Amino acid sequence: MDVFLASGRAHLTEETSTEIVVVTGNESADLDSIISAITTSFFLSHLQVLGGNPIIVPFINIPKSDLALRSDVLYILSSNDINIDNVYFRDDLPLLEQFAAKNPDQLSLFLVDHNIISETMASLAGVKVKGVIDHHVDEQLYKDTAKIRRIETVGSCTSLVADEFLRRATEKAASLDHRDGEQDMDEKHRPNWIKQATRMLLGAVLIDTVNLNPDYKKVTPLDLAVAKEILPYTGWDNTDGVFGKIDKARRDTSQLSWYDLLRKDYKEWTVSRHGSDDQTVKVGFSSVTGLVEKYVKRDGVDTIHKDIKTWSKTQDLDLLVIMLSDDLGEHQGGYQRQVILNPITDKVGGFVDQFEALDEPKFERIKSIDTDSFTKEGGRAYRQHNTALSRKQLWPMARKLLTEPPSQQTPNL
Incomplete structure (x- = not known):
């Protein structure tokens, strides 16, 4: 070959x-x-x-x-x-x-x-x-x-x-x-x-x-x-x-920094925000192997937030979504997924609350990386209950929330 x-x-x-x-x-x-x-x-x-x-x-x-x-x-x-x-x-x-x-x-x-x-x-x-x-x-x-x-x-x-x-x-x-x-x-x-x-x-x-x-x-x-x-x-x-x-x-992932993990498996899209004829929103999705607690223990919460901000700024994003997953084994909870939302600009105002309210997949707040500044700026971290849904399914859901007014969105998306 x-x-x-x-x-x-x-x-x-x-x-x-x-x-x-x-x-x-x-x-x-x-x-x-x-x-x-x-x-x-x-x-x-x-x-x-x-x-x-x-x-x-x-x-x-x-x-x-x-x-x-x-x-x-x-x-x-x-x-x-x-x-x-x-x-x-x-x-x-x-x-x-x-x-x-x-x-x-x-x-x-x-x-x-x-x-x-x-x-x-x-x-x-x-x-x-x-x-x-x-x-x-x-x-x-x-x-x-x-x-x-x-x-x-x-x-x-x-x-x-x-x-x-x-x-x-x-x-x-x-x-x-x-x-x-x-x-x-x-x-x-x-x-x-x-x-x-x-x-x-x-x-x-x-x-x-x-x-x-x-x-x-x-x-x-x-x-x-x-x-x-x-x-x-x-x-x-x-x-x-x-x-x-x-x-x-x-x-x-032992040789990769948290910043490297954010850029390793990454996609981004630019879409038109509903309610505006000319306003676009740039969204990045990072997929990371390992749950956030692992990296908090290894790198510290300050590094987690610093690298999230740096990567978001480098990519000129309005919203960064980080999806984490790991198989902890049969006796430790099995396969698990987490999602971190990091809204950067006012253009995605209201998105976090809408995303959290989705009937499917169900999200449960976790506080592993909560700080006053992170939550004040709208940041959230969740456990995702339906582990079958990957970025392939979550991005279309997020895009619908961003591009369609609530009156056009189906209850379960």
């Missing part, structure tokens, strides 16, 4: 008449998003499903230096011999912009793990979107331009990627083999990319679905079916061991 990745790096700096398709994940750049981008780009190139034989390159929507914050991603990539120097990062965005300016009809995007061009790539908003594979709320875009448009509610976007491409890719590899007229490849004769791709895909599926455990209400029938189909190609006997290794890497 590295041969494929290396072949794409030179083309953006060359004069070329060939179309280039950039496969990009979302701006949180978590394991699911990054693996979806890398494997989708490979499959699109291998299968040539877009027509016209374009050059396909993966794009990771964070600065390259920030990859060091993602220990689970580093573990998966390194254990599958993927050279990150062969992948485009946000540092390379100026190259894309320059190429698009010179060749406006020769650059297009393929979105994975999101279905609307992120604000960090707003400079390419005019570029044609040729494909979408995602598992978030459907924004109803790109229906006229996307040759592949698949948006389904599943546990992991990589499940959709595998279901869309893997069977065709392995069948093509088998048809090219022709060894003694055999149609099925044994493990010895499979090309190396099959093991690389399936191990990366299944690793992401396992993390997103907590090892396919239905108790966490993340896994869907498609995730289960894909995992069952993928496993024989990986060379693994079962999923338990590899899940444990990846999850251990993901949960190890």
